[in-house]
Amino acid sequence: MERQLGQIYRVSGPVVTAVGIKPRMYDIVKVGHEGLMGEVIQIEREKSIIQVYEDTSGIKPGEPVENTGLPLVVELGPGLLKSIYDGIQRPLPVLQDKMGDFIERGVTANGLDREKKWEFTATAKVGDAVSGGMVLGTVQESASVEHKILVPPNAKGTLKALSSGTYTVEETIGTLDDGTELQLMHKWPVRVPRPSKEKLLPDIPLVTGQRILDGLFPLAKGGTAAIPGPFGSGKTVTQQALAKWSDAQVVVYIGCGERGNEMTEVLTEFPELEDPQSGNPLMDRTVLIANTSNMPVAAREASVYTGVTLAEYYRDQGYDVALMADSTSRWAEAMREISSRLEEMPGEEGYPAYLAARLSEFYERAGRVITKSGSEGSVSVIGAVSPPGGDFSEPVTQNTLRIVKVFWALDAKLAQRRHFPAINWLNSYSLYNASLAPWFRENVAEDWNEVRNECMEILQKESELQEIVQLVGSDALPREEQLVLEVARMLREIFLQQNAFHDVDTYAPLSKQYQIMKTILGFSEKAKEAMSAGAPVAKIIAIPARDELAKARFEEDFDTLIGDIQKQMDTQLEGVIKESRTQLGEVTA
Amino acid sequence: MSSAKEYKTITEVKGPLVFVEKTEPVGYGELVTLRLPDGSAKRGQVLDTSDETVVVQVFEGTTGIDRETGVKFLGETLKLPVSEDMLGRIFSGGGKPIDGGPEIVPDEYRDILGAAINPYSRQSPHDPIQTGISTIDANNTLVRGQKLPIFSASGLPHNDIALQIARQAKVRGEGEEFAVVFAAMGITNEEARYFMKDFERTGALKNAVIFLNLADDPAVERIITPRLALTAAEYLAYDLGKHVLVVFTDVTNYCEALRQIGAAREEVPGRRGFPGYMYTDLASLYERAGVIKGKPGSVTQFPILTMPGDDITHPIPDLSGYITEGQIVISRELHRKGIYPPINVLPSLSRLMNAGIGKGKTREDHKQVSDQLYAMYAEGRDLRGLVAIVGKGALSERDIKILEFADLFEERFVRQGRDEDRGFEDSLEIGWELLATLPENVLSRIDRKTMAKWHPKNRGKEEAMVQ
Numbered sequence A: 001m002e003r004q005l006g007q008i009y010r011v012s013g014p015v016v017t018a019v020g021i022k023p024r025m026y027d028i029v030k031v032g033h034e035g036l037m038g039e040v041i042q043i044e045r046e047k048s049i050i051q052v053y054e055d056t057s058g059i060k061p062g063e064p065v066e067n068t069g070l071p072l073v074v075e076l077g078p079g080l081l082k083s084i085y086d087g088i089q090r091p092l093p094v095l096q097d098k099m100g101d102f103i104e105r106g107v108t109a110n111g112l113d114r115e116k117k118w119e120f121t122a123t124a125k126v127g128d129a130v131s132g133g134m135v136l137g138t139v140q141e142s143a144s145v146e147h148k149i150l151v152p153p154n155a156k157g158t159l160k161a162l163s164s165g166t167y168t169v170e171e172t173i174g175t176l177d178d179g180t181e182l183q184l185m186h187k188w189p190v191r192v193p194r195p196s197k198e199k200l201l202p203d204i205p206l207v208t209g210q211r212i213l214d215g216l217f218p219l220a221k222g223g224t225a226a227i228p229g230p231f232g233s234g235k236t237v238t239q240q241a242l243a244k245w246s247d248a249q250v251v252v253y254i255g256c257g258e259r260g261n262e263m264t265e266v267l268t269e270f271p272e273l274e275d276p277q278s279g280n281p282l283m284d285r286t287v288l289i290a291n292t293s294n295m296p297v298a299a300r301e302a303s304v305y306t307g308v309t310l311a312e313y314y315r316d317q318g319y320d321v322a323l324m325a326d327s328t329s330r331w332a333e334a335m336r337e338i339s340s341r342l343e344e345m346p347g348e349e350g351y352p353a354y355l356a357a358r359l360s361e362f363y364e365r366a367g368r369v370i371t372k373s374g375s376e377g378s379v380s381v382i383g384a385v386s387p388p389g390g391d392f393s394e395p396v397t398q399n400t401l402r403i404v405k406v407f408w409a410l411d412a413k414l415a416q417r418r419h420f421p422a423i424n425w426l427n428s429y430s431l432y433n434a435s436l437a438p439w440f441r442e443n444v445a446e447d448w449n450e451v452r453n454e455c456m457e458i459l460q461k462e463s464e465l466q467e468i469v470q471l472v473g474s475d476a477l478p479r480e481e482q483l484v485l486e487v488a489r490m491l492r493e494i495f496l497q498q499n500a501f502h503d504v505d506t507y508a509p510l511s512k513q514y515q516i517m518k519t520i521l522g523f524s525e526k527a528k529e530a531m532s533a534g535a536p537v538a539k540i541i542a543i544p545a546r547d548e549l550a551k552a553r554f555e556e557d558f559d560t561l562i563g564d565i566q567k568q569m570d571t572q573l574e575g576v577i578k579e580s581r582t583q584l585g586e587v588t589a
Numbered sequence B: 001m002s003s004a005k006e007y008k009t010i011t012e013v014k015g016p017l018v019f020v021e022k023t024e025p026v027g028y029g030e031l032v033t034l035r036l037p038d039g040s041a042k043r044g045q046v047l048d049t050s051d052e053t054v055v056v057q058v059f060e061g062t063t064g065i066d067r068e069t070g071v072k073f074l075g076e077t078l079k080l081p082v083s084e085d086m087l088g089r090i091f092s093g094g095g096k097p098i099d100g101g102p103e104i105v106p107d108e109y110r111d112i113l114g115a116a117i118n119p120y121s122r123q124s125p126h127d128p129i130q131t132g133i134s135t136i137d138a139n140n141t142l143v144r145g146q147k148l149p150i151f152s153a154s155g156l157p158h159n160d161i162a163l164q165i166a167r168q169a170k171v172r173g174e175g176e177e178f179a180v181v182f183a184a185m186g187i188t189n190e191e192a193r194y195f196m197k198d199f200e201r202t203g204a205l206k207n208a209v210i211f212l213n214l215a216d217d218p219a220v221e222r223i224i225t226p227r228l229a230l231t232a233a234e235y236l237a238y239d240l241g242k243h244v245l246v247v248f249t250d251v252t253n254y255c256e257a258l259r260q261i262g263a264a265r266e267e268v269p270g271r272r273g274f275p276g277y278m279y280t281d282l283a284s285l286y287e288r289a290g291v292i293k294g295k296p297g298s299v300t301q302f303p304i305l306t307m308p309g310d311d312i313t314h315p316i317p318d319l320s321g322y323i324t325e326g327q328i329v330i331s332r333e334l335h336r337k338g339i340y341p342p343i344n345v346l347p348s349l350s351r352l353m354n355a356g357i358g359k360g361k362t363r364e365d366h367k368q369v370s371d372q373l374y375a376m377y378a379e380g381r382d383l384r385g386l387v388a389i390v391g392k393g394a395l396s397e398r399d400i401k402i403l404e405f406a407d408l409f410e411e412r413f414v415r416q417g418r419d420e421d422r423g424f425e426d427s428l429e430i431g432w433e434l435l436a437t438l439p440e441n442v443l444s445r446i447d448r449k450t451m452a453k454w455h456p457k458n459r460g461k462e463e464a465m466v467q
């Protein structure tokens, strides 16, 4: 397309109005003498309204504007993993190289390194009929991930040439009969979902190693979850725990309008931590996008699309990808900020009327699919939400809850009591429980679902009993109910609480999760027996094996300890029963 | 600069804004000077610019501006002259020396908006700062490069606490250079004098740069005061290698100025009338705290804000809390009890604490002591509530001990003198003394090894225990 030149008519913060160009919606334009990158977000007669991804200070009406005629794209190919990008896929190390420790404007940088050579092994053959999304060959991108080089989604034809070898991302690795040249890299517009063949049912869990999540409110691979909560309740710690321990092969972590130090923390920590699946450094499977709160808002708006496009790209290679966006509220606020500069009619709380539509389009890009090359891949999306004042009735939380299938409700009260993760087990839900039940039954334990449901019932019962306790004190409750309170307390303190900063506790495999639940329920059963033998609650809960269980979750050799603990628990309660029987005998005698 | 063309084409004056027409192209964010008919001058900044109209926000307020006022666009954005000589000097909220001293001979002019630190260039903060205040050092440790606000409310002694911190803050075992940058935004003359007196009394002034925008100074100027302060701080930190503590007070006044400008521009307001971009705006201040890899200095922020109506969910503390790395919450209840500093550790949090404590930094038992104190105090306070309903008689012996612990905690641990400078060890020792009043089996947050090594009983220190 021919390049068009126009000029600036108005500048108001990140929003610039231009005349003299005839762009299509979402075309990328170069603004001003410095050629700042911007995107057309509204067209009004002869005026084009542009959101600019960089600071606009000093830019004047009359300066030139050039339409590139192309939408905002990302570069897809080997070299994405281990990278850290800003919201428009500029690598932060490159920006540092070019302009130092502070991000100045007017610098362009390619998403993928142009110099680096990759070892490409062709798997398709000359003469093969290929089409978009099919695999041409592989590149070992990192120790963890073998990158599949795909035919760009819109290409189609017969392979005229293709050869293994060492290439940069731009060199030609092969051609199609229509002359299309193939490279290790191709581009894709971020606002357009990448195509796949077919959506699959969400019947495999994304195992996160977080007990309350996997145990009570599991997320499916390809599913969607929201984690709303006030500041300090644990959104970021939970998102980071998911990024570390989820059994995804690729993780895309978007720091959207949040703290710079949090991204630095991920950058320093992830190369040191080991992926429990592959044993390689976690960074080897991770892409970071950092558009922090003080970086330009328009690029913040784009960061979410950039992230989900990268995620879809690895999905199309047949991988399970997990995407975290911390926080989607900051993304929504970026929309609001831009929208108010456009003087659009505001909807609820000043958010644009299209807020709900944008949120659902975003979450709609999650899913487990059959890819164009016939393999299975998934994108799971977990969005943090930051409701003002912690009030879930606000528009971003409400609109998100209408879309996502899993709701992990953070609770300020729990956080203040240092019950972490501060996820409220009474308000949270997962709509995947039913579809995932068979998987848990087949892969963890025959009675996983029953065990889970029983734990949930005890916790429910506790909350009902708590209401009575508030009024009359716990001594007034029947002994059976006092026991329920004690068992619920064990569930809360041993199963639900999980310390993200403890080397062992931070990650709990499903077998461990199951054993803890099962042991607590086992205690409950045996304790009931003791109770009917006349044992006082105080005696029952004083058995040492209970404390042993509480400590065992922090031990490296949990698997060997747990068997012993179960046995001890049995013997000790057996002892309590005998003692009570004797005493009872004495009394009757 | 002075050769710029002067326009007399003001069409509208509204709140802090002036609308000018028929100009040559003017840059967004450009600095503006206005010459009033009485000969006085004001400065402003371009908020919106188009072929037809330029909107100017006037820092010193629009009082006295009429349609005859001359407007000049200077072709550059607002910059602060920076130099080491700023130390020991006092400036207005707009950056003019007001201490009778000479103008600063600048090493350089710096744009006051400041660019964002590249996240890749940041160094994770991890050096603990000892403030000498137990509730902060033991329970909410501050680290270099952190932004940790004080959430206070009117009538509470946040200024004393800020001053005490500014006086006592140190990183142990290092002879590095400290500086304080103090930015007052809309505080009263009396408050300002209180700060200045203290800086003079303690000799802190010679290592301080002070910007004063007082209650009777124009509200709009408050928008630039903290940016001037941060520009000075960044220069001292990243160019001169100093460890800079920036104290802002009061962020609430700053936010009200933002609201005022938003209203004058007829923007769609967000919650409680504050602009929808207030999060981004506050972030452009708070995120200027940090440590940069390979650079010796650091910028640590200690912003003070007063919560309107003591409400922590009000947009000002709320949006702040979403950006800052924790918060220190001042409690009216403790203040009423006559306890200074009335810091409530329960809603307080230092998100960077874990990176700054432990062996080799403070002490190996720090985390566990802190967690245990927190847990016991929380439980003790719950029990107070219970006692109010059912009476003390209904409590078990264990509970009575914990109830008493909560009182001791407030009296011995929270309470300290205005000039009492406690070391990390001092604070932890007081913590242990208090914990030693409790039966050992309630100390569930402390593992056996730590008990054996640090519990006063095991150190032959029973005599030191609280009677």
Ligand SMILES: Nc1ncnc2c1ncn2[C@@H]1O[C@H](COP(=O)(O)OP(=O)(O)O)[C@@H](O)[C@H]1O
Binding pocket: A229, A230, A231, A232, A233, A234, A235, A236, A237, A238, A420, A421, A422, A498, A499, A500, A501, B350, B351, B352
């Ligand atoms: N699972 C957890 N284990 C231990 N501490 C936690 C956990 N989750 C949250 N925290 C504590 O809560 C603080 C705030 O958590 P964070 O995720 O930063 O909150 P948010 O992102 O919601 O503001 C953390 O600094 C940490 O002290």
Ligand SMILES: [Mg+2]
Binding pocket: A235, A236, A237, A258
């Ligand atoms: Mg967070």
